[in-house]
C-alpha cells in the first residue's frame with residue numbers, strides 16, 4: 001500500500017472526497033448546484049463561455065484541463081498527479097488477414113495494442129467475455145499457447161468457433177456465463193487471464209476469480225463501471241473499502257463519460273435528446289405545479305426522429321401525466337433551450353473529474369491484486385482517440 005500505486009490512490013481518494021460538491025450533483029437534474037456559491041468565479045467564467053470556446057473545451061480534454069488549471073491550479077495538480085505511462089509494446093506482432101476477419105477498424109487497433117502489450121508466457125490464456133474471439137485469435141497466434149474463450153452469447157460463440165476451426169487453431173470456446181462458477185478448464189493456476197473491455201461486474205468477477213485460482217498472471221482493460229447489478233460500487237481493495245467515497249450509478253457513469261470516439265451524428269442526436277428532455281421538464285414542472293426534476297426513462301432512437309411534440313407525448317405517457325389540448329410546444333422547447341445553454345457550460349466542471357474517477361476505479365482493481373500478492377502495473381495501452389477506455393492493468397503473481 002505504500003508503493004507508487006498506493007500513494008497515487010490515496011491522493012486521488014482525498015482529492016475526490018474533499019471536492020465531492022464539485023462533481024456529485026448533475027447540472028442536468030439539479031438547478032441549485034452546491035458549488036455555485038462556494039465557487040462563484042468558476043460559475044461565472046463557465047456561463048460566459050461563447051459557443052466556440054464551449055465546443056473546444058468539450059472536445060479537447062487537454063484544453064479543458066489547461067482552462068481549469070488557470071483557475072484552480074492546486075485542485076488540478078492533485079487530480080492529475082497520476083498519469084499512467086504508455087504501455088511498452090513487448091514485441092512486434094505476427095498477424096494474418098484471418099485474424100482481422102469481422103473486426104471493425106478501431107476495434108482491430110485496440111486488439112493489436114492489447115495483444116502487443118502481453119509478454120510471452122509459456123502458459124494457456126483465458127479470454128473473458130471474448131465475443132467472436134478477435135483478441136483470442138491474435139493472442140493464440142503470438143503466444144503459441146492454447147486459448148480458452150468464455151462468452152455467453154451463443155451466436156458469437158458459433159462465429160468464433162467456426163473461425164478457429166477453419167484454421168485448426170488451439171482455441172477452445174466455452175459457452176458460459178462468467179458470473180457463474182468457471183468451467184474447470186479455466187481455473188488452473190498456471191494460466192493467464194485476459195479481458196479487453198469487460199464491463200463493471202464482469203471485470204470485478206475476473207479479478208476475484210484470478211485471485212481465488214491463484215492464476216499466474218492477468219491483463220485487464222476495464223470498461224463501463226456503471227454496468228453492475230448493485231446500486232452502489234462495491235470496492236475490491238482494502239484501501240478503497242476504507243474510502244469515504246460512495247459511488248452510485250450516476251457517479252460511476254461519470255467515469256466513462258468521455259466519449260472521445262462517438263461519431264458526430266451520434267453526438268448531435270444525444271444533444272437533441274437532452275434538449276428535448278429539458279423542454280419536457282419545463283412542461284411537466286408547470287403541469288404538475290412542482291419545481292422538481294422528473295426522471296424520464298431512456299427512449300428508442302426512432303422517437304428522436306418524430307419531433308418534440310411526439311417526444312413529450314411519449315414522456316407524459318411514461319410518467320402518467322395527462323397532457324391538455326393545445327400545448328405551445330415551441331414555448332417549452334425554447335425554455336429547455338435556455339437551460340440547455342447553461343447546463344452544457346456548467347457540466348464542464350464535472351468533466352474535469354472524469355479521468356481521475358476512472359483512475360480511482362482502476363487503482364482499486366490494481367491494489368486488490370497487489371494485496372493478493374501480484375506485482376502490478378497500470379499503463380495506457382492505446383491512444384485515447386482509439387479508445388477512451390485505454391487503461392491496462394497487468395499483474396504477475398509473485399513466486400511463493
Ligand SMILES: C[S@@+](CC[C@H](N)C(=O)[O-])C[C@H]1O[C@@H](n2cnc3c(N)ncnc32)[C@H](O)[C@@H]1O
Pocket residue numbers: 107128129130131132134135150151152153156176177178179195196197198199202
Ligand atoms: C464489451 S464486449 C467485449 C468483447 C471483447 N472482449 C472485445 O473487446 O471485443 C462484452 C462481451 O461480453 C459478453 N458478456 C456479457 N456478459 C457476459 C457474461 N455474464 N458472461 C459471458 N459473457 C458475457 C457480451 O456478450 C460481449 O460479447
